[in-house]
Amino acid sequence: MDKMSAPIVLATHNRGKLEEFRRLFASTDVHLRLDDFSTEEIIEETGVTYRDNAELKAREVARRTGHWALADDSGVEVDALGGLPGVNSARFVSADSWENSREILLRLMETPWAKRTAMMRAVLCLASPQGLVFFSEGVVEGHILTWPRGQAGFGVDPIFSVDGDTSLAEWSQELKDRVSHRGMAVQGIIPIIQQVMAL
Numbered sequence: 001m002d003k004m005s006a007p008i009v010l011a012t013h014n015r016g017k018l019e020e021f022r023r024l025f026a027s028t029d030v031h032l033r034l035d036d037f038s039t040e041e042i043i044e045e046t047g048v049t050y051r052d053n054a055e056l057k058a059r060e061v062a063r064r065t066g067h068w069a070l071a072d073d074s075g076v077e078v079d080a081l082g083g084l085p086g087v088n089s090a091r092f093v094s095a096d097s098w099e100n101s102r103e104i105l106l107r108l109m110e111t112p113w114a115k116r117t118a119m120m121r122a123v124l125c126l127a128s129p130q131g132l133v134f135f136s137e138g139v140v141e142g143h144i145l146t147w148p149r150g151q152a153g154f155g156v157d158p159i160f161s162v163d164g165d166t167s168l169a170e171w172s173q174e175l176k177d178r179v180s181h182r183g184m185a186v187q188g189i190i191p192i193i194q195q196v197m198a199l
Contacts, residue, residue, distance in 0.1 A: 007031040007032060007033045007067065008030060008031065008032050008033075008067065008068045008069065008070050008126075008193070009032075009033055009034070009061050009062070009065050009067045009068070009069045009070070010032045010033065010034055010069075010070055010071075011057040011058050011060070011061040011069050011070065011071035011072075012034065012057075012071070012072075013034065015034065016154070017072075018032060018033075018034050020177075020182070021070075021186070023173070023177055024177055024182065024183055024186040025186065025190070028190055028193070028194070029197070030190070030193055030197075032070070043056050043057055043060040045057070045073070047073075047087070048087065049087060049123075050073040050074060050075065050087055050121060050122070050123035050137075051073075051123050051125070051135060051137075052073075053071075053073035053087065054071045054072055054073040054123045054124060054125035054135070055071070055125045055127070055133055055135075056071075057069075057071035057073070057125070058070060058071035058125040058126065058127035058133065059125075059127045059131070059133065061127075062127040062128055062129045063129060065129075066129050067129065068126065068127065068128050068129070068196075069126070069127050070124060070125070070126050070127075070189070071124070071125050071127070072122055072123065072124050072125075072182065072185065073087070073122070073123055074089070074120065074121060074122035074123070074155075074181060074182060075087055075088070075089030075090070075120070075121060076089050076104075076118055076119070076120050076121075076155075076156045076160060077118060077119050077120075077121060078104060078108070078116075078117075078118040078144060079115070079117045079118060080107075080108060080111045080115050080116060080117075081104070081107055081108070085100065085104070089155070089156070090155075092104070097154060097155050097156070100156070101148065101155075101156050101158065101159050104144060104156070104159065105144070105146070105147070105148075105159060108144055108146075113143065116143045116144045116145075116146075117141070117142075117143055118141075118142060118143060118144050118160065119139050119140065119141045119142070119181075120139070120140050120142070120156070120160060120180070120181040121137065121138070121139050121181055122137065122138045122139075122180075122181040122182040122184070122185040123135060123136070123137045123185065124136045124137075124185045124186065124188070124189045126189055126192060126193065126196075134189070134192045136185045136186070136187075136188030136189035136192070137184075137185055137188065138180070138181040138182060138183065138184025138185030138186070138187070138188065139181055139184065140162060140179060140180060140181045140184065141162075142160055142161050142162040142163075142164075143160075143161050143164055144156075144159055144160060144161075145158075145159050145160070145161050145167055147159075148167070148169070149166065149167040149169060149170055150166070150167045150168070150169030150170035150171075151169060152168075152169045152170070152171070152173070152176075153167075153168050153169040153171075153176065157169040157176075162179060168180070
């Protein structure tokens with residue numbers, strides 16, 4: 001197995017995502033930095049699954065930086081919409097997260113609460129410059145609210161509820177990190193990273 005060199009490069013240019021991942025890894029010795037190789041899109045996300053897209057990004061960043069890389073792909077799957085928007089969550093009808101959330105709400109206007117079930121899914125891919133890859137997945141189940149609530153978070157956080165009452169955008173960052181799909185995926189990848197670092 002390839003020995004891991006520090007730091008691990010996070011396959012994103014989004015500093016907000018870097019801060020989120022740093023919080024999620026705060027209890028570990030893992031050091032993350034942004035992929036500052038380019039300000040352009042890392043690679044076109046042509047995969048048909050979260051796993052595909054996460055692997056595309058992780059492999060590309062590992063190849064061009066010479067460091068281990070960590071990438072994620074995530075989305076929301078709404079049961080009443082046949083699993084949409086799924087892997088296309090970030091670009092469902094627009095690149096704007098509010099427009100995507102609004103489209104989900106519009107399509108569910110006549111849908112009763114019991115059928116507004118949904119899940120948020122995140123897949124992480126850890127890749128080495130030599131081509132090794134490891135995966136971890138996190139899923140959280142909930143409902144789509146009838147209207148956005150809260151100012152925190154991003155993506156569909158204002159319309160997604162785990163407890164059936166409050167949105168993720170109303171939760172404290174600490175609480176959200178403990179139960180979020182991305183938080184669960186990170187908990188799954190941590191033992192893998194620690195194993196590789198120990199070699």
